[in-house]
Amino acid sequence: MTLIKSISGIRGTIGGQPGEGLTPLDIVKFSAAFGSWAVKQSGKKKIIIGRDARISGEMVSGLVVNTLIGLGIDVIDLGLSTTPTVEMAVPAEDAAGGIILTASHNPIQWNALKLLNSKGEFISGDDGAEVLKIAESNDYKFAEVLSLGKLKTDDSYIDKHIDIILKLPLVDVGVVKERKFSVVVDAVNSTGGIAVPRLLKAMGVKVTELYCEPTGHFPHNPEPLPENLNHISSEMEKGKFDLGIVVDPDVDRLALIQEDGTPFGEEYTLVAVADYILSNNKGNTVSNMSSSMALRVVTEKHECTYTSSAVGEVNVVEEMKRTNAVIGGEGNGGIIYPELHYGRDALVGIALFLTHLAKFGKSCSRLRASYPNFHISKNKIELTPEVDVDKILVEIQKQYASKKISTIDGVKIEFDQEWVHLRKSNTEPIIRIYSESESEATAEHLAKKIISDIKEIITAKA
Template sequence: MTLIKSISGIRGTIGGRAGDGLNPLDTVKFVSAYATFIRSNKKNDSNKIVVGRDARISGKMMEQVVTGTLMGMGFDVVNIGLATTPTTELAVTMEKAAGGIILTASHNPRQWNALKLLNERGEFLNAAEGEDVLRMAESEDFEFANVDHIGKISDKDYTDAHIQAVLDLKLVDVDVIRAADFEVAIDCVNSVGGIVIPKLLKALGVKKINELYVTPNGEFPHNPEPLPEHLKDIATMMKTTSSDVGFVVDPDVDRLAIISENGDMFGEEYTLVAVADYVLKHTPGNTVSNLSSSRALRDVTRSYGCEYNAAAVGEVNVTTKMKATNAVIGGEGNGGVIYPESHYGRDALVGIALFLSHLAHKKMKVSELRASYPQYFIAKQKVELTPDIDVDAILLAIKEKYSQYDVTDIDGVKIDFPDKWVHLRKSNTEPIIRVYSEAHTMQEAEDIGMQVMDVVKQLSSRK
C-alpha cells in the first residue's frame, strides 16, 4: 500500500492500514484539514465546496466519505458526480464556491485515487497553501460542526455547462469544424471522457465518431497514461477506418494526446505546440510551458515575434508564470493545454476544440500539420544514487561545470545548449535524478543526456 502526501494533493492506493494507503480514515483526516484551511483562508463569503470525481472503481466510496466529511465540517457540498478535472475547476467559479476537491489519480492505475485540492478560483493550491493543509492534517486540530450547523448537499451536473463554455470561446469555430466534416476516433480509457468527449464532438458539429473505451466504469483497458506504447488500439483503428484524427484523454480529461490519420502519434509535446500556433495566429502574445517541455513551443512563439517563458515543473507553477507574463496560451508537454480565455487549468476539451478549429482552417492532414512544426525528440532517463548522496551538491556542481551555457536553476538544473537541452531534477520520493534531454534526433537527445549523466555519476562517486 502507498500513501503520498504532497503539497499538490494526497494520493495513494486504496485500502490498507491507516497511514499506509488512501483509506476512509486518512481521507477524513485530510479532507478535514482542507476544510479547516478553507475556513481560515476564505477569500469570499461562500460556504460551498464543489466535489467532482473520475470514474475510478473507488470513486463512489471516496465521494461519500469526502462529501460526508465536508458536511460534518459545516460546509455545503455541491456534488457534481462524474466530472472531468477541468469541469470541476469551472464549477467552482460558476458556483462562486469557497473551494473544490477533485477525486482522481489522473493517469495512475486503477488501484490509485487522490484528493486534488482547489481554491476559490478553481485552481490548485500553491506550495505554501499545500504545506498548511499537510501541517493541519498532522496536528488533527479540527472542529466539526454541531447538529444545527451540519452542511447540506446538492447534486448538479456541470458537463453541459462546460461544453457550452468551450463553444462560447471566440477562437472555437464551430461552423468551420462542421463544414470540414471530420471523422474522429476517440479513446476515453473507460472514464469520464466517455461521457463528455462524444457530447463535445457532437456539439462541435462532428457527425462521425469512432469510439473506443467510452464506458465510465473505471476498468481501464490499458495503462491510462496516454503514451504511445499504451495506444496501440486507437492507432490500429486509425488505419482501419477513415478517421481524420484521433483523440486520447487520461481518466480525468486534463491531458490530450492526438493521433494522425495514418496511426502515427502526433506527440503529446506537440498538442500544446499546435494549439499555441492557432492561438498566436489570432491573438499574438506570450506563451509559457515548463522546463521539461519541448523547445518547439519557444520556436513557434518566436516565429510570431512573441516571447516564450519557462516555469518550474507543475501546473500551479505554469499558471503562476502565465499570470505574471500575461501569457495568451500555455501548458505542459504532457498534452496539457491551459487557455486563460477559458480558465487557468489544463483542459482537454478546450484543446480538442481549438485543435479542430486549427485543423479545419489549415485544410491539411494531421500528419502534414505535424510535419510543419520544428522537429524535436525528448529522451527520459534517470541516475540512481545511494541515499547518502547530497543531490543538491551534485546539481550545484553540474551548474558550475556548464556555466558557459544558458543555465536555469528554478527547478533542478536545465542546461540550454545552442541546439539541444538537458534538464536534471531530483526526485522527492527516491534517491534518483531524473534526466530529460531534447535534440533534433532521438540519438542526439540520448547522447547528450548520457553525457551529462556520466558527469553526475563521476561527481557522486567522489562523495
Template sequence: MKNPENLKVTVSGVRGVVGDTLTPELILNFTQAFGTYLKGGKVILGRDTRPTGPMVKHAVLAGLVSAGCEVIDIDICATPTVLMLVKKFKAAGGIIITASHNPVQWNALKFVNSSGVFLTETQIQTVINLYEKKDFVISGWDKLGSVKSYDKGIEDHINKVLAYVDINKIKKSKFKVALDCVNGAGSVMTPFMLNKLGCKMEAINMTPDGIFPHTPEPVPENLKDLCKLVKSKKADIGFAQDPDADRLAIIDELGNPIGEEYTLAVVVDYLLSKKKGKVVINLSTSRASEDIAKKRGAEVIRTKVGEANVVEGMIKHNALIGGEGNGGVIFPSVNFGRDSFVGIALVLQYMAETKKTLSEIVASLPKYKIVKTKLTLSKEKIEQALTKIKEIHKNDKINTLDGIKIDFENSWVHLRASNTEPIVRIVGEAPTTEEAAALCEKIKREME
C-alpha cells in the same frame, strides 16, 4: 501491514491505494481539514470513473457537511470541469476525486481554491497542518452543511470551451474522429462535445466504469489500439485522454502519435496565428513551442516544472496560452488548469480553418525529440555531481531556477534531483532521438 509507499501527500493533494493507505478515516479527516480551512462555504465536488469513487465520495461528503460546507455534487466529470465550476458558482473551493493516470487501485483528493486553481504550497501546507493536529470544525446538528446535485456541470464546461471556436465551420468539415477515453471521465463528456461539433465518432474504451483497458497514461506505447482504429476507420484524427480528462494525446490521420509535446505546440501555433500574447511553459517542455512563439513574435516565459508553477506564471504574466509537454493545454480564457477539451476543440478549429490534415500541420512545426532517463546516486553524491556539472558547463547557458538546465544551440538537457528518491531525473531534447539520448548519456558520464 500498510505500505508507506502507497500514500503520497504532496502539493497536488493526497493520493493512496484504496484498501491499504487511502482509508475512509484518512479521507474523512483530510476533507474535514479542508472544510475547516475554507471556514465552510460552497464546495464543488467531482470525481472520475474509478470503482472506488463512490466510497471515497461518501467519506468526502461526510467531512465537508460536518465542517458546515454547502456541497454542489457534479459526480462524474473531468478535473477541469470542477475548476471552471468553482469560478462559475463563486465557490470557496473544490475537490476532485481522481488519481489521474495512476493504476485503478489508487485514488486521490485534489484540492482547489476559490480562484479555480489548485491550492498553493502554502495553502496545502495549512490543510496538512490541520489534518495532523486533527484541529477540525465539527458543526452542531443545526449548523451542518448540505449536499445538492448539479447535472448541468458537463454542459456548462463544454459550452464554455465551444465559445472559442467556430462550431459551424467545424461542422462543415464533417471530421471523422477516433477516440480512446480509457473508460474514464472523457467517456461521458467527449461524445457530447463532438456531437455538438458534428463529428462522426469511432470510439473505444467508452464505458465509464474506471476499469482501464490499458495503462491509462496517454503516451504512444499505450495507444496502439487507437492508432489501429484511426487507420482502419480512415479517421481524420484520433484523441486519447487520461482518466480525469485533463491531458490529451493526438494521433494523426496516418495512425501516427504526434507525441504529447506536440499537443501543446499545435495549439500554441494556432492561437498565436490569431492573436499576439505571452506563452508560459515549464523548463522541461519542448523547444518546439518556444520556437513557434518566437517565430510569431511572442514572448516565452519558462517556469519550474509542475502545473501549479505554470499556472502561477500564466497569472503573473497575463499569458494567452501555456501548459506542459505532457499533453497539458492551459487556456486561461476557459480555465487555469490543463483541459483536454480545449485541446480537442482548438485542434479541430485549426484543421477546419486551414483545410490541412494534422500531419501537414505537424510537418510545418519545428522538429525535436525528447528523451527522459535518470541516474541513481546517493543523496550525498547528488549535490556533488550537480556542482560538477555546473563547473564543466560554466561557459554554456545555464538556468538554475529548477535544478540545472543547460541550453545548447540545437539541444538542451534538464537535471532535477528527486525530493523522495536517491535519483536525478534527466530530460534531454535534440533534433533526433539519437542525439537526445547521446546528450543524456554524456551528462550521466560527467556526473559519475
C-alpha cells in the same frame, strides 16, 4: 501500499494501514483539513467535488462528502466529471474551493484528492503546506447537529463547460462542421467517455467511441503516452479517420493520433494550439522547463515572447499570470487557455485543435510536418539513499558553468540547439534527466553524458 502527502493534495494506493495507503481514515483527515482551511481562507461554507470513474471513486466520494457536511460545509457534488469541469464550477458557484477525486494518469489502484482554491485553481505551495499542517495536528472542529452542511447533486456542469467552450471566439463550430471530420476517441473507460463524444458531436464530428464506458476498468495504462496507444492506432487502421483523440482519466491531458495511426506527439498538442492562438491573438506563451523548445520556436515565429516555468501546473499558471500569456501549458498534452480558465483542459484543447485543423485544410500529418521537429529523451538515474542529490546538482552546475544554466527547478543546461534538465525526486533518491535535440540520437547521447558525469561525481566522492 503508498501514500504521498504533497502541497497539491493527497495521493495513494487504496487500502492498507492508515498512513501507509489511501485509507478511509486518511481521506477523512485530509478532507477535514482542507475543508477547514478553505472556509477560513474564503469565509464561504460551500465546496464543489467531482470524480473520475475509478472503481474506488464512489467510496472516496462518500467519505469526502460526509466529512465536509460534518464540518458544517454545504457540498455540491458534480458526480462523474472532469478536472477542468470542477475547476470551472468552483467560481461559478462562488464556492470556497473544490476537491477533485482523481489520480489522473495513475493506474487503477490509485486515487487522490486534488485541491482547488476559491478561484478554481490548484492551491499554492504555501497553502498546501498549511493544509498538511492542519491535517497532522488535527486542527479542525466538526459541527453540531443543527449546523451540519447540506448536499446538493448537479450533473449539469459538463454540458455547461462544453457550451462555454463552443462560444469562445476562436472556436469555430461552423468551419469544423464543414470538414465533416471522422474521429476515434479513447477515453480509457473514464469520464472523458462522457465529455469528449458530447463535445465532438456538438461540433458536427462523426465519433467512433473506443473505451468510452465510464466503468473505471482501464483497458490499458491510462497515461496517454505513445507506448500505451496501440489500441487506438490499430482501430484507425481499420477505417478512414481524420484524427484520433486520447485523454487521461480526468481529462486534463490531450494526446492526438494522426490519420495514419501514428502519434502527433504529446509535446505538439500545445505547440499546434499555440500556433493557432497566436495566429489570431498575439501574446506571450509559457510552458514548463521540461517541455519542448518547439513552443519557443513557434512563438518567436509569430514575433511573440516565450518564457518557461518550474515544472507543475501551479507554476505554469503563476508564470502565465505574471507575463499575461495568451496560451500556455505543459508538454504532456496539457493546454491552459486563460480565456476560459487557468487550468489544463483537454476539452478546450480539442475544440481549438479541431478549429485549427479545419482552417488548415489539410491532413493532421501535414499540419504536424509544418512544425519544427525535436526529440525529447526521458531518463532517470537511481541513487542510493546516502547520496546527497543537492551536492551532485551543484557539481553539475560547476562542470557546465560556461553554458546558460537555470536553477529555477533543478538544473537546466542550454546548449546551442539542445538542452538537458535535471530534477530530483521529492520522494525517492532519483534524478530525472530530460534532454532535447533536433536529433533523437543527440538527445540520447546528451542524457547518457550527464548520467556518466553523475556517476563520476559519486565515484570521486566515495
